[in-house]
Amino acid sequence: MTRWLTIIGIGEDGYSGLGQNARDALACAGTVFGGKRHLEMLPAGLTAKRAAWPVPFSDTYEQLLALRGQPVAALASGDPMHFGVGATLTRYIALDEMRIIPAPSSFSLAAAALGWPMQETQLLSVHGRPVQTLFKAFSPAAKLLILSNDGDTPAQVARMLRESGYDRAQLTVLEHLGGALERRTAGTADCWDHPRCADLNVLAVDCNKANPPAQVHSTLAGLTDDAFEHDGQLTKRHVRAVTLAHLAPLPGELLWDVGAGCGSIGIEWMRAHNSCRTLAIEASERRQELILRNSLVLGVPDLQLVRGEAPAALQGLAEPDAVFVGGGVTDAGVMDACWESLKPGGRLVANAVTIQSEMALVTWRASYGGELTKLLVSQAQPLGGFDTWRSALPVTIYAARKPV
Incomplete structure (x- = not known):
């Protein structure tokens, strides 16, 4: 079947940051799906119908499949295959029916901003997931990049670090990476008192091996x-x-x-x-x-x-x-x-x-x-x-x- 669905990664720089292949796919599409914020980034001259992701998101599959065979584009943050909508849609739509055009992920942008090698960093997400999953990731010398659920996530994580004994862990909040509103806020877990940040943020945590907690839990079998x-x-x-x-x-x-x-x-x-x-x-x-x-x-x-x-x-x-x-x-x-x-x-x-x-x-x-x-x-x-x-x-x- 023709590749009727194109999933396009888009960053905070919006339409201006898209390559020509992504722009061509949008120009040819009869319908463009995406979040309200992403749809608002598109120029007025695009003639495609704009459809915001439905709530619940599971209704998307029926709507997309109803347009099967027609040119459709879907906008996703950064890399659609890394904790993104692309990974979800590939479970319902065959790969030979779609094209995926990624943009730099929030993790890539955060790693570049901090100078952290990605192969030495744990990439995690609590977007729509229980924040308590992070307890398992805390360990001396660990460096974590976390896709936050919202603007309250950094304060929650700071509290969890304190509860786990990582008082001196260093936190950096990176908001709106790659866009005009980009901002960085830093501090340590023991005195994190910053106000609620933007919902769109990546949280970087350096657990700081110089100050290990009294008890460290290994992921190998045999906890005390x-x-x-x-x-x-x-x-x-x-x-x-x-x-x-x-x-x-x-x-x-x-x-x-x-x-x-x-x-x-x-x-x-x-x-x-x-x-x-x-x-x-x-x-x-x-x-x-x-x-x-x-x-x-x-x-x-x-x-x-x-x-x-x-x-x-x-x-x-x-x-x-x-x-x-x-x-x-x-x-x-x-x-x-x-x-x-x-x-x-x-x-x-x-x-x-x-x-x-x-x-x-x-x-x-x-x-x-x-x-x-x-x-x-x-x-x-x-x-x-x-x-x-x-x-x-x-x-x-x-x-x-x-x-x-």
Whole structure:
């Protein structure tokens, strides 16, 4: 099919900053979609019908497809494929039906303004996303470029940095990059008192390795137990690290954390990669609240909580790539429901502490295969004027991969 849709990146310099190929596409278009601000940048001489993005944005797809085959242009900020509308539209319209003409992204302009090499900088967005996702990105020496949601984002991030111990982190707000209203505001997290800035801004954060906080959370599996708020129902650190190694999270994969407790396994699964997803299934209302609080503080607010008891609560959920059964191994139907729902090639991992739950896993292995590992962890603790080894309860870890 003819490439009827052209997605055009446009900057703060507006129409004057567009190349000839973008101008030609606009001149030929019968309809131009875009935000109100972008449409107002177009010259009066363009004859195309101007259509502002509808609310909700999902209505766009039907409107665009109704014009299929006719010349249509769509305006997007900067690079349409970097946290932009182009990345969204490619899910609904085939690539051979469209052309994408990018402009320099806000990140490119910000990196140039600050002299930060982009390959050494994390590029993040909280535009339409929970700002708490940034907690996971805070680490000593980290440099972050953040596409803000609005003019309040810098103050929110400054507060989050203080809460995380990064009082001396340096913040720079870059407003209206590349345009006549471009402005820069800088300060540190501990004394950020600047007024609300323009909604269109990129926030740069230098976490400042010279002043690391008392506690730093790695994205590798095995956070300290005190990183989680819990009531004792917690997969302990060393067992958790081995369990996650068996679960083996990969980008874009979905985990069922069945009997999630305080959510530690599902949270660490999501911390492994920004696109990892978790459904945490938990029956206890008290623990449900712990899961929600832990997911916010540890930077994975997109974790989805399923309130209910397995196996009934598992009905109708999206098929998982991996399942962890931390509670309910001996409950009738739980293991069967998890195995049946698991995608071919997916991983099932279950932990047992009691003799009865271990026997259930031994019986399950006899029918479905897999491997069993017994983990015994001892830690040095004082005994009088000396030290001795104190052993935690041994944990049996079952791991199996469903045949393809």
